[in-house]
Amino acid sequence: MISRRQLIDQIKQKKSFLCVGLDTDIDKIPEFLKNYPDPIFEFNKRIIDATKDLCVSYKPNAAFYEARGIKGLQSLIDTWKYLPRDTLNIIDAKRGDIGNTSDKYATAFFNEEASGMSFDAITITPYMGNDSVTPYLKYDGKWIIILALTSSVGSKDFQYLETGDGYLYETVIQKANTWAGADRIMYVVGATKSTEFTNIRKYAPDNFLLVPGVGAQGGSLEEVCKYGITKDCGLIVNASRSIIYAGNDENFAEAARAEALLIQQQMEVELEKAGVI
Numbered sequence: 001m002i003s004r005r006q007l008i009d010q011i012k013q014k015k016s017f018l019c020v021g022l023d024t025d026i027d028k029i030p031e032f033l034k035n036y037p038d039p040i041f042e043f044n045k046r047i048i049d050a051t052k053d054l055c056v057s058y059k060p061n062a063a064f065y066e067a068r069g070i071k072g073l074q075s076l077i078d079t080w081k082y083l084p085r086d087t088l089n090i091i092d093a094k095r096g097d098i099g100n101t102s103d104k105y106a107t108a109f110f111n112e113e114a115s116g117m118s119f120d121a122i123t124i125t126p127y128m129g130n131d132s133v134t135p136y137l138k139y140d141g142k143w144i145i146i147l148a149l150t151s152s153v154g155s156k157d158f159q160y161l162e163t164g165d166g167y168l169y170e171t172v173i174q175k176a177n178t179w180a181g182a183d184r185i186m187y188v189v190g191a192t193k194s195t196e197f198t199n200i201r202k203y204a205p206d207n208f209l210l211v212p213g214v215g216a217q218g219g220s221l222e223e224v225c226k227y228g229i230t231k232d233c234g235l236i237v238n239a240s241r242s243i244i245y246a247g248n249d250e251n252f253a254e255a256a257r258a259e260a261l262l263i264q265q266q267m268e269v270e271l272e273k274a275g276v277i
């Protein structure tokens, strides 16, 4: 469990607001790892060891584990067990369903006794409304991270629809703000939408924003910070492929570290500029 205060302290201490995305794909990991009993876990373990002083968060994406069935689930559980306890550990599951089903998703990802895993936060699609979200909030101290404005090209299909009260993504944020405060809710906002951050801060001045889309998707960290950083930082910026696949041989973990270090150094500059540190 990691509170807002602890997250801010971590950011100041590590001079970083980096989230390393563990989108670990069996087809992309170095060949030599395939001799290990669980190549996915072995890969993650080495990435975590190489980056844990440079980031404040890890985000395994559930799809990459679920795609491997029982083996993948075991890799996810073992990865969760290995994650540092002072980082914000997010399961990027993008769930959302009627109440009793959401209850089971919450059990799956938040209740260690039942499932072997207890992430600090989960990504949620808000489309089904309040009753699809509240089951996660029953877990004291856990975070929900609601998709607001995604990095995807398809974000324009729904998220920019006019509701009569602004864009749909603006309505989502305003409505979700009535479900819980900035100590329990974060929003996903894509780095590819950096110019929208000024607008988003009108509706979510204090919420942390989980920002995917730098690196492989081409979003700019500098632009995100220009419009989105707050006095408490208020940003967790994710990079997955650009870090974990920076190298593809025996030195893959060192290559990942070098890439994470570059991002951390840029983050330090941005934190200083914004007066956070």
Ligand SMILES: O=c1ccn([C@@H]2O[C@H](COP(=O)(O)O)[C@@H](O)[C@H]2O)c(=O)[nH]1
Pocket: 021, 023, 061, 092, 149, 150, 151, 152, 188, 189, 190, 212, 213, 214, 215, 216, 217, 238, 239, 240, 241, 242
């Ligand atoms: O709007 C969104 C929401 C989630 N994601 C996820 O973030 C990572 C990004 O990976 P990269 O390799 O750094 O592009 C991935 O897990 C996505 O599912 C997103 O990209 N955009």
